[in-house]
Amino acid sequence: MSSIEDLDLSFTNLNGANDWLEVVSSLPNLKTLDMSACNLSLMSLSSFSQFSHSKSFTPLESLQLRNNEINDIPKFFGDICTLRELDLSGNNLNGQLIEHINDLFGCAKDSLEVFVLASNQLWGSLPDFALFPSLKEIYLLSNKLNGTMPKTIGNLHNLEHLNVSLNYLQDVISEAHFSNLSKLLSLDLSGNSLTLEFDFNWVPPFQLEELRLRSCKLGPRFPNWIRTQWNVTTLDISNAEISDTVPAECYLRFMDLGNNRFSEKIPPWIAEDLPQLIVLILRSNKFSGSIPWETCKLKYLRILDLSLNDFSGIIPQCLNNLTAMAYKAYSSTNLFEGGCMGSHGLNYMYIGDYVDSAMVALKGREYKFGKNLGLLKIINLSSNKLTGKLPTEITSLLELVVLNVSKNNLIGKIPQTIGQLKQLESFDMSRNRFLGEIPSSMSELQFLSRLDLSFNNLSGKIPSGTQLQGFDATCFTGNRALYGPPLTQKCPGEETPNQSLSTDNGSTEDDEDNRDEFKKWFYVGAGIGFAVGFWGICSSLILKRSWRHAYFLLLDNMKDWLYVAMAVNKEVAEIATEGDTFNLDAAHVYMSVRTRL
Template sequence: MSDNRLEGLLHLFVFPPKMTVLSIAENRFWGTASSVCKIRGGILNFLDLSDNLLSGHLPNCFMHLRKLLILNLAGNNFTGKIPSSFGSLSQLHTLNLCWLKYLRILDLSANNISGTIPQCFNNFTAMAQKGDLFNGFIGSNYTDSYVYDYDDTQEFVNDATVIMKGRELEYGKYLGLLKIINLASNKLTGKVPSEISSLLEMVVLNISRNKLIGEIPQMIGQLKQLQSLDMSKNQFSNEIPSSMSELHFLSDLDLSYNNLSGKIPSGTQLQSFDAVDFTGNWALCGPPLPNKCPGEETPNQSDQPTDHDGYEDNEKDGDEFEKWFFAAAGFGFFVGFWGICGPLLFKSSWRGAYFLFLDNMKDWLYATKLAMCMKRLRRKF
């Protein structure tokens, strides 16, 4: 019943017995997820509650769904910590938590999950080793073959989607093709555990829009298969690890709006990304950002190659002339000013003669002007 406009309290939902597939994604159901625990028989394989209005804590009763392969809870308003009882879902392929060695896609994005990222991520064997521990796709040779007798299970798995490189993509039949962790848009705190660097075959890591702190794991360069890394809008600090230059397949990167500092590792493909991927880190410097790092020397203009050597020589001569011109003008003003005004300030006889001269000059100008005015009047009359 996914992708409709259904709404209402999920608790009132009537679930038929022995259900193996339930998908009510992209509707407007609200309430808690505990009502799903009313499904009897424990043979549910596929549960998709994503993109609804569900809230509250994740129920412990999910531990009874021991045959669950795929659980999608993204795009709701769940709060609190993930119950440790989820670890009993030993056959789960898509969720989170420790000891789920077949796990390939962990998508808990766009919820309100709090707490820290578990340190036991290194137990995700399928993300750490090459090959596909789960042979083939749904419906192939797996020990619990009875799980796949329900034909529609295959269709629901094929229609599942993940967020990769900022786009929603269908990952199709082969679960082993993508190994993804998406914890974006939650309320996770604390540091990113160093154990995450052991997931050597991980393709996408998105932990953006949380409240994570501390350094980016120094050994993140071990994730050689990583193609998309989004750690934006957190509170990461200190320098970008130099090992990040070893992520040769990385084609999508976003470290913006953290507290990173220092120089972006140079001589690597990190310079091929846009400056916007590093913006919001006020102490970060170096290409592709426009601000230079302290101590970096700016080349002199004379050291830069040019095809107009004569023009540069003329420009240099012009600069030298301007320097001497302003120096001479300043010296001349100083001498002229004090040469005239100095004696008037310190010698009273010179001041008297000077003011007498000005007074006589005023009288002469007044008499001359008066004579000229009288001459004009005579002509007129």
């Protein structure tokens, strides 16, 4: 064991172990020690210091302590004079970054080449890394750094990879920050509030292979200095406030120009000058015109996102030439094969970042795929003005995982061969003018977990006995002639007995409803008529005196007439009924009295 140079103890729980230090210290030739995800804390490392000056650690060059529970950098790390690589990413480091850097001010600062503190809770400004003259790679992404970026970082002559993305840095970046970085290969400043202000004719001293400036302010003109980077294979300048034309870059494999203000048409040279392109993201711009057929030449393309633009015309039928979406890729396949990734290859996370943001556009919510992110095959043409049919040829892209053509003006039927897309997990063709029946082959899409066919002109019965019944009814709404579960509208001839009885008695129920309705409105009308008549008469009597006097005089006369008539009737009745026979004279008297009255 004394000859061991590389020791990997990662994913071994060493929190309760007592003899691991003795084992490690007994390896005099140890150069690389990996104790990542070993449940280590600062206390468990405290006894490590007694061995740091021993011969055992004289040749130690690489110390990897990723994903533990360390909340501070042990000061004895700075005394390991041969240390070239230190990785403390994914721990519990917090506080100001400069305070932790001070713990390394020993002989290690002269030998350290790779410094990784990603995914911690560090804040403050970037320190003066010029005190570490041998640094080649700096990874400080995913922290809470909220200060500025010192110009002295431009004095790191050996720096090759710089990643400070996903922080809260606020600064204006100029040529001075990169004045002597002639060996720089990758630069990632994404996700900060940085403004890049360079002289228009400035030519950098480096040739980058990866450049990521997402959410940095670069516009409105396309930065001329980027045109000088002939070796760039990965370019992400999305959400950078650029409203210029798209430049030609020969060796790009990852191009994200999303969330800018690029206009006019997609230049046809993209396919001719970028034959190795794997990811093309032009979403949320102002591109117009038709989708150039030259796009079909990008046979390595795996992610195509043209959503949220003003594209018109038909979808090219030649999309079946995107052969990378037709054949299975393996997990070992490198999306950026040939590009420089640095010793920590952190590109993987950017595919993940893209997919998350793309899923918001696709679904309106976050969505996780069950596959390796590097294996995703996506076509997103949503929110444009595309017309014509969905090409049948697109169903030959057998490894397609996401297909979104929603919010266009597409017509025709869903291709009957849609069932060939066995790997499809998300299919959105909502808000178009598709017609006809849903193909029964769609039941063969076993991985389908997100479907939206709403607001089209689809008709017929939804294929039953499939996973389509497991989707919410809102996935099918807006198709008037579509019926069957999960929609509540039943198929013709499938009414239940109760529903049939209800149909037979429908006329009777309608008559009863009509009568009830008539009664209701009769009483309402009578009440309104009484109120109008009553108050009409009363208001006339109140407002007009002559009518009021005549009215009351009429009432007095009627009262007198009734009184006299009743008295006379009584007397006549008594006279006429005297004796056993009717008195004719009394009858005449009665009639004469009535006449006078």
